[in-house]
Amino acid sequence: MKPKYKRVLLKLSGESLAGEMKHGIDFETVLKICKPIKECVDAGVEVGIVVGGGNFWRGRSSGEMDRTRADHMGMLATTINALGVCDALEQLGVNVRVQTAIAMHQIAEPYIRNKAVLHLQKGRVVVFGCGTGNPFFSTDTAAALRAAEIEADIVMKATMVDGVYDSDPKKNPNAKKYDTISFHDVLNKDLAVMDSTAASLCKDNNLPILVFSIEDPENIYKAVCGENIGTIVTA
């Protein structure tokens, strides 16, 4: 199988790193996810990764807390995950750089777009931590933003479901999965692909999103090869 895309932005949810534990980081799971990422790099694909933080903390679920502070905590959670993914990739022999949207000089590079692109061109994976660096945003929006900035061919959203459905497949056994769907329909039907900020950003910048299941991590390599897995959202 040959890669279809030259440069991709992979979005890994925090949940996907927790494995069976459903919380925190299960390093074995992270290693399993990183193996196909190495395959992509070895096949010449440039890979940027935005990591979520939901396995530790989500600002929007913080109840009575001040939302901005809660989101700062969420962004710190994404950085823990970024370092975990970095370590797993390095153990597999992949060159990696972590860049954070909020400067943490002692533990990661600050996010600098041109530097990120140079790393990618040199075959290094760049893991983006801290989302966009702003409260009230999600890491899905960060994925769309970084993808637009680094001029990725596609946003690959690896999640716990295997695509976009017309209704919740956990509640409706007759739910229908789309192979492709337009951003217009996603936004109008309020389908749970990404939050609307992220979907709008992709729509406005002509960035397709592939939503696929990470349950089988090999899907990452299949997705990069353009195999018909998951759902593609396009203009």
Ligand code: UDP
């Ligand atoms: N977050 C934020 N700004 C961003 C990205 C993330 O404030 O640009 C915070 C927010 O609190 C969010 C948390 O980080 O809930 C973790 O990100 P997200 O919920 O997107 O993680 P995922 O659900 O993908 O694991």
